[in-house]
Amino acid sequence: MEPGDIIVRMTAASICGSDIHFITGEVPLEPDFIIGHEGVGVVEAVGTGVKSFKPGDRVAIPYMVWCGTCPECKAGRTYSCTADLQFGVGKARGDLPGLQAEYVRVPFADSSVAHIPDSVSDREALFVGDILSTGYIGVINGNIQPGDDVAIFGAGPVGLCAVACARLFSPSRIILVDLEDYRLEAGKRLGATHTINARHTRAGSEIRRITGGVGVQASIEASGAEAAVDDCLTCTAKGGIISAIGMTPFSIRLAMGKVFYKNLTIVSGYTSLHEMNRLLKLIEHKQLDLTSLITHEVPFSRILEGYRIFRDRLDNCIKVVVVPD
Ligand SMILES: [Zn+2]
Ligand SMILES: [Zn+2]
Structure with missing residues (x-):
């Protein structure tokens, strides 16, 4: 155990869409590597250098950790922390075993982990480490102003979190x-x-119709699908922003001519501990509640069943939570 580490007894972890890419082999991973990068738990032990946590504290753990002392962390660019330690992604990103486990070692705890307020339940806090933070940063990067119109592509867990976060900025x-x-x-x-099922309707042109031909000031791409990226180019108003938070392991085509012609800005980004704490405060004060995303709960011993339900979208599944047996 390093001085900055804490050991956390996990009380809940989630299965994420990006975990599925490992299961299918679309993204390579060493055999038997523990995956999972979103979870909550109780601190069991702390290293000698840890200042902010003690055994018994309830914590939310993010998808990666930030050392807090490298030049990039000190400049506020924690996403490019030179330690480059991401949970459950294998040797390529720091060899840090993931959060779908009974106990987890969390390095650099003081600069990475959030305290869960007493009145906030595990289920309420669970998503601040990944999907809720990602949805939130997608909205922040879209720079939505009161009265704007916004389109969100992908109603998976991240897209649904973006819907809830977009509301905080009062779009029309x-x-x-x-x-x-x-x-x-x-x-x-x-x-x-408004909702559009893109199986039946050409979403880009339908959004232009809904908005009187203008388009939306911000579109948030949370699906990773090539067709959705193309729809973003179609439906985003001139001078607007495409905020990309969809995860795709594949290369996709991008019509750069439209980006130029429409004077569009394409942005992306990761979250940080700062956003996690802000979201926990919003949850504590009843301004955000994403517990409705939790459609299934399985014990660790039946985690493969949870993966099957999530991957195949059985039984109207949105999000599967894994809890101790
Ligand atoms: Zn994820
Ligand atoms: Zn760092």
Whole structure:
């Protein structure tokens, strides 16, 4: 155990869409490597250098850790921390075993881990380490102003978190696009004002129609699908922003001519401990609640069943939580 480490007894972890890429082999990973990069738990032990945590503290763990002392961390660019330690991604990103485990070693705890407020449950706090932070940073990067229109592509867990976060900035319309009606319905409950099933409708042109030909000031791409990226180029208003938070292991085509002609900005980005703490405060004060995303819960001993349900979208699955047996 290093001086900056804490050991956390996990009380809940989630299965993420990017974990599926390892299971299918689309993204290579060493055999038997523990995956998972979003979870909450209770501190069991702390290293000699840890200042902010003690045994018994409830904590939310992010998808990666930040050393807090490298030049990039000191400059506020924690996403490019030179330690480059990401949970559950294998040797390529720091060889740090993931969070779908009973106990987890968390390096650099003081600069990476968030305290969960007493009134916030594990289920409420679970998503701040990955999907909720990602949805939130997608919205922040979209620079939504009150009264703007926003389109969100992908009603998976990250896209649905983006819907809930977009509402915090009072857009006039939140137009949500997906291929699954049950996910679009979940989006309506979180604040989407319009939904489009892209199986039946050309989403880009439909969004232009809804917005009177203008398009949306911001589109948030949370699907990773090439067709959705193309729709973003179609439906984003001139001078608008495409905020890309979708994860795809593949290369996709991008019509750069449209980017130039429409004076578009394409942005992406990672989150940090700062956003996690902000989101936990919003949850504590009842301004955000993403617990409706949790459709399934399985014990660690049945985690493979959880993966199957999530991957195949069985039983209207949105998010699977894994808990101790
Ligand atoms: Zn993830
Ligand atoms: Zn660093």
